[in-house]
Amino acid sequence: MHAFLRDMLQCPVCAGELRWDIAEREDDRIEQADIRCVRCGASYFVREGIGVFLPPDLPRNDLWEQTSTALGRYLHEHPDVEQRLMAAPPETLSPADRFYRALALEERGDFAQARAVADSALALLYTPEYRACHESQKRWVIDRVRDRPGPIVDLASGRGDLVERMARELRRPVVATDFSLRILRRNRRALEVAGIPEHVSLLALDARRTPFRDGAVSTLTTNLGLPNIEKPGELLAELRRVVSGEFLAITHFYPSDDEANLGVLREFGVAPLLVRESLVELLARAGWRVEIANAQTGRALPTPASELLEGARIDALPVAATVLEWCTVRAW
Ligand SMILES: C[S@@+](CC[C@H](N)C(=O)[O-])C[C@H]1O[C@@H](n2cnc3c(N)ncnc32)[C@H](O)[C@@H]1O
Structure with missing residues (x-):
């Protein structure tokens, strides 16, 4: 760091x-x-x-830790599946299995091959509209932060897709944060292989109770962090406390009558963050001024399940076909 x-x-x-x-x-x-x-x-x-800087008293549902552990255990217990997953030509694997192969390759330290396999999987896991809408938001955010002062802090950075793009294009300090130490360790090695480790700091923290001082962050970004923070509680007030400049959140909204998907979102406790009207209201209540920027809609389908790993699926949502409204929430 x-x-x-x-x-x-x-x-x-x-x-x-x-x-x-x-x-x-x-x-x-x-x-x-x-x-x-x-x-x-x-x-x-x-x-x-x-x-x-993880607060010891806040329970966390670390899905990266669970997925990596479960994948490693499953492949160890099913050597025939491991053989097919790792030895078959990648193009013969289903999109989900290609992604799992990429994860297994990363566990073995083979980041170069993992990247090629992961990229080919992602191109098939999501609809062209989904990818175009998402790409447009990333472009919009990178152009927006280009001239902003100070380090950029990214929230719920996951595998660091946006972090890596910002570090590579802007060549200035970016702080990747996540509550999963497992994914941050993976990112450290991935950034070294990508040749840009000097621009990125890695911090393990919980977005719901961060270690930042009041107003310490001048630019906060997140790439689909909001849909992934379960039981957000006072998340938006916590972010208001730490951000002195601008918060740019790439996100998507579900139609307010999309019961099939909203039912599952409610179970994860994230439904209010994923419906446009309620997120805008929650942000305002937490003291933010809000603009919905670069809005566009695109069809989204449930990601296909694995054919080799019993019951495995890359994304929990959507569970039914829907039309998502993509945007960057600009809050200040
Ligand atoms: C799937 S990623 C989103 C994509 C990612 N931002 C990118 O650019 O590649 C969502 C991340 O949120 C993290 N996360 C979930 N709840 C969190 C919390 N309360 N605090 C910090 N990170 C959290 C998860 O560990 C996961 O890595």
Whole structure:
């Protein structure tokens, strides 16, 4: 993580000052450190360059950890499936299985092959309209943040699709954040292979209770973070607290009468964030001014299931065909 982040951080439990015991630095980066809150005594750390600021008292549903563990276990217990998944020509695999092959290749450290297989899978997993709408939002956000001051903090960065694009095109500090340490470790290796590790900081944090000081973040982005943050609680108020400039959230909305999908979204506790009117109202209630920018609609279908791995599917939603409204929510 970049050393300048120290000035932006506080204890995510009690907002106390942090005491840093730095064991290893490399240029402008901190590689190893032990960190303690001087007020409540909670401890955090930096290992292999990844800062870990997860509040110990907030339960997390880390799907990357679960998927990687389950995939590894399944392939270990079913060597015949592993053989077919890893040895068959990729073009003979279903789109979902290609993606699982990419995940397994990454676990083995083969990022170059994994990327080619993952790209070919993503081109088939989503409708052309879905991909075009999504791409248009990423382009819009990158152009918007180009001249903004300060580091860009990205929320719920996942595999870092947007982070990598911003770092590569803008060549300035981008902070990738996620509550999954597993995906951040994967990102560290992927960024090294991509040749752009020096622009990106990796922070493990929970978006619902971040370690950022009040107003410390001048530009916050997220690429489909909002649909993925379960039980968001006071998420929007927490983001209001930390952002002094602009929040740019790439997202999509479900039609308000799309009961098949909204029923599942309610189970995950994210339905209010995924309907246009309710998100705008929730943002306003949390103190944000809001503009819905670059809106466009595109048909979306449930992602196809795996043919080799029993019951596996890449995305939980949509569960039924729908038309999504894509946009970038600009809030300030
Ligand atoms: C699927 S990704 C979205 C795509 C990603 N932003 C990209 O550009 O590739 C969503 C991420 O949200 C993370 N996430 C879910 N809840 C979170 C929370 N409360 N705090 C931080 N990250 C969270 C998940 O671990 C997952 O990696």
